[in-house]
Amino acid sequence: MNLAEYKGVFVFAQQVDNEISGIALELLGKAKELAQPLDTQVTAVLIGSDVKNLTSTLAEYGADRVIVVDDPELKEYRTEPYAHALASVINEYKPDIVLVGATAIGRDLGPTVSARVATGLTADCTVLEIGDFPLQPVPGKEDEQKHNQLLMTRPAFGGNTIATIACPNTRPQMATVRPGVMQKIDPVKGATAEIVEFNPGFTPNNKYVTIKEVVKAVSDVEDIMDAKILVSGGRGVGSAENFKLLEDLAAVVGGTVSCSRAVVDSGWKPKDLQVGQTGKTVRPNVYFAIGISGAIQHVAGMEESDVIIAINKDEDAPIFDVADYGIVGDLNKIVPQLTAAIKEALANK
Amino acid sequence: MKIIVCIKQVPDTKGGVKFNADGTLDRGAMLAIMNPDDKAGLEAALRLKDQYGAEVTVLTMGLPKAADVLREAIAMGADKGILVTDRVLGGADTWATSTTIAGAIRNLEYDLIITGRQAIDGDTAQVGPQIAEHLNVPVISYAQDIKVEGDKVVVQRQYDDRYHILEAKMPCLVTALAELNEPRYMTPGGIFDACAAEITTWGRADLKDVEDSNLGLAGSPTKIAKASDKVRKGAGEKVTPDSPEDAVAYIVGKMKEKHLGGL
Numbered sequence: 001m002n003l004a005e006y007k008g009v010f011v012f013a014q015q016v017d018n019e020i021s022g023i024a025l026e027l028l029g030k031a032k033e034l035a036q037p038l039d040t041q042v043t044a045v046l047i048g049s050d051v052k053n054l055t056s057t058l059a060e061y062g063a064d065r066v067i068v069v070d071d072p073e074l075k076e077y078r079t080e081p082y083a084h085a086l087a088s089v090i091n092e093y094k095p096d097i098v099l100v101g102a103t104a105i106g107r108d109l110g111p112t113v114s115a116r117v118a119t120g121l122t123a124d125c126t127v128l129e130i131g132d133f134p135l136q137p138v139p140g141k142e143d144e145q146k147h148n149q150l151l152m153t154r155p156a157f158g159g160n161t162i163a164t165i166a167c168p169n170t171r172p173q174m175a176t177v178r179p180g181v182m183q184k185i186d187p188v189k190g191a192t193a194e195i196v197e198f199n200p201g202f203t204p205n206n207k208y209v210t211i212k213e214v215v216k217a218v219s220d221v222e223d224i225m226d227a228k229i230l231v232s233g234g235r236g237v238g239s240a241e242n243f244k245l246l247e248d249l250a251a252v253v254g255g256t257v258s259c260s261r262a263v264v265d266s267g268w269k270p271k272d273l274q275v276g277q278t279g280k281t282v283r284p285n286v287y288f289a290i291g292i293s294g295a296i297q298h299v300a301g302m303e304e305s306d307v308i309i310a311i312n313k314d315e316d317a318p319i320f321d322v323a324d325y326g327i328v329g330d331l332n333k334i335v336p337q338l339t340a341a342i343k344e345a346l347a348n349k
Numbered sequence: 350m351k352i353i354v355c356i357k358q359v360p361d362t363k364g365g366v367k368f369n370a371d372g373t374l375d376r377g378a379m380l381a382i383m384n385p386d387d388k389a390g391l392e393a394a395l396r397l398k399d400q401y402g403a404e405v406t407v408l409t410m411g412l413p414k415a416a417d418v419l420r421e422a423i424a425m426g427a428d429k430g431i432l433v434t435d436r437v438l439g440g441a442d443t444w445a446t447s448t449t450i451a452g453a454i455r456n457l458e459y460d461l462i463i464t465g466r467q468a469i470d471g472d473t474a475q476v477g478p479q480i481a482e483h484l485n486v487p488v489i490s491y492a493q494d495i496k497v498e499g500d501k502v503v504v505q506r507q508y509d510d511r512y513h514i515l516e517a518k519m520p521c522l523v524t525a526l527a528e529l530n531e532p533r534y535m536t537p538g539g540i541f542d543a544c545a546a547e548i549t550t551w552g553r554a555d556l557k558d559v560e561d562s563n564l565g566l567a568g569s570p571t572k573i574a575k576a577s578d579k580v581r582k583g584a585g586e587k588v589t590p591d592s593p594e595d596a597v598a599y600i601v602g603k604m605k606e607k608h609l610g611g612l
Contacts, residue, residue: 080487104490104508107475107490108490111473111475111477114444115447115478115482116482118570119570120442121443121475122571123443123471123472151574157360158470158472163576163577164575165571165572167570168572206486207488210516210517211514212503213513214513215512216510307607308585315587320584324586327588327599338597349611349612
């Protein structure tokens with residue numbers, strides 16, 4: 001493998017039902033940053049059926065070039081035709097870096113493609129930067145240190161440890177990235193990208209599975225990843241009905257209700273509202289953690305919030321270890337009064 | 350029907366996380382358990398066995414003590430256990446792990462391979478799909494329901510906002526979510542069987558069609574540049590107000606001070 005042949009930062013521009021997923025735009029923002037020190041281009045790889053109308057959005061969010069793989073076989077996500085599409089693009093265009101969202105699609109597509117093109121893949125990254133590997137030169141082997149490498153940082157052990165990983169000897173350097181971690185750029189209206197159409201041919205084989213049915217979750221809930229204020233409840237809230245207290249507070253502060261895994265497991269709230277390692281990563285301006293004990297898996301999804309206000313009756317709850325303001329007390333008494341007090345304070349402004 | 354279930358022994362990070370006095374992770378104090386997603390995959394295999402009759406082989410890669418999870422699986426109802434262990438396999442990333450496990454599976458007959466979606470130590474979700482790729486069989490990830498119809502599997506595949514009902518011809522590989530089911534307990538008879546069961550142990554020489562250059566630390570394309578226990582942001586203030594009114598005054602005061610929520 002001649003590593004020097006591999007150039008450019010590529011982003012898998014995930015779309016579902018012909019709508020670009022937010023993660024694709026977040027990855028473009030990051031890719032633009034990574035492309036600068038490498039003095040290279042950002043390419044979005046758009047895979048689907050009748051998706052050409054999406055290229056302008058990708059250009060506005062930072063793509064210099066869009067490679068479009070458009071084929072009827074690619075209408076709904078299935079591992080094989082998508083893996084064939086992305087692996088063929090990699091083999092043809094030889095990118096230095098390929099970023100994929102760590103979504104339920106990307107965490108299936110990424111490993112399949114990385115195994116097919118025989119390179120490394122680092123999962124669920126939260127930090128990506130360009131740097132040296134090894135980080136410090138080994139004395140006597142200074143010339144073996146590689147520069148301009150993608151350094152990929154990710155949590156492991158349920159968020160208890162972090163590791164920075166490189167892929168020095170094979171290309172492309174591949175990473176999946178958690179949604180909600182990287183920042184989109186402000187779209188540049190009217191920006192254009194070079195559009196390249198590429199179709200490697202799709203011949204169904206044993207690996208093409210059949211989709212018998214698509215069942216969409218009926219949900220009109222707001223995306224908690226976009227919320228500036230989250231009023232989040234845990235098992236301590238006690239019941240589905242009692243979430244009314246949190247909804248009232250959210251309404252007054254202009255926030256959205258979210259929850260911990262225990263709440264989803266109890267059937268009190270749908271999974272779309274779950275914050276944490278098996279739910280969503282959020283970073284609102286204010287995160288109210290109400291009746292949430294603060295298991296490490298929950299904290300991993302909300303600790304980047306600007307300000308965390310926790311209310312819990314258990315003074316030893318681990319949530320107090322990450323809260324900026326921790327209040328030991330009964331949420332059933334505090335939350336309704338807090339709602340009333342904030343309402344009054346806002347009215348008097 | 351022949352089913353292979355890939356399982357992993359992991360430190361129990363759920364709930365039982367222990368820290369040293371300096372805030373670093375105390376790995377020695379944590380229990381070693383069967384990875385939860387894998388256990389759900391095993392349960393799914395055992396249910397297929399109950400329903401249709403199947404031979405269930407559990408396979409793990411790890412240190413010799415990983416045989417414990419194989420015995421646990423046999424006590425739950427699995428028929429055979431295979432431990433892949435060899436010093437040269439140590440330090441493997443997901444690529445080198447998947448080439449190893451694929452090399453072991455090439456020695457076996459199978460209709461269905463079930464793995465967990467991800468292990469709670471690494472959380473990568475990569476090894477299952479990568480094994481499928483090396484074996485050239487279809488993969489269905491994130492299974493929340495697995496059924497067998499003739500020579501096909503029918504799987505509910507979870508996505509962020511929907512699920513697909515997918516059908517694949519066997520042989521194929523399915524990765525299971527812990528939500529799939531509630532794993533059964535070991536039975537007394539099963540525990541007896543597990544003690545008596547012989548665990549097959551394979552080393553490097555037993556792996557089929559794998560180059561040395563794809564194994565262990567040396568065969569891993571990804572390299573760790575730095576690893577550290579996470580330094581958490583320190584705790585802020587914690588107060589225990591005398592009354593709900595005091596609590597509210599405290600919160601509203603802080604929100605005004607920091608201009609939060611429009612205050």
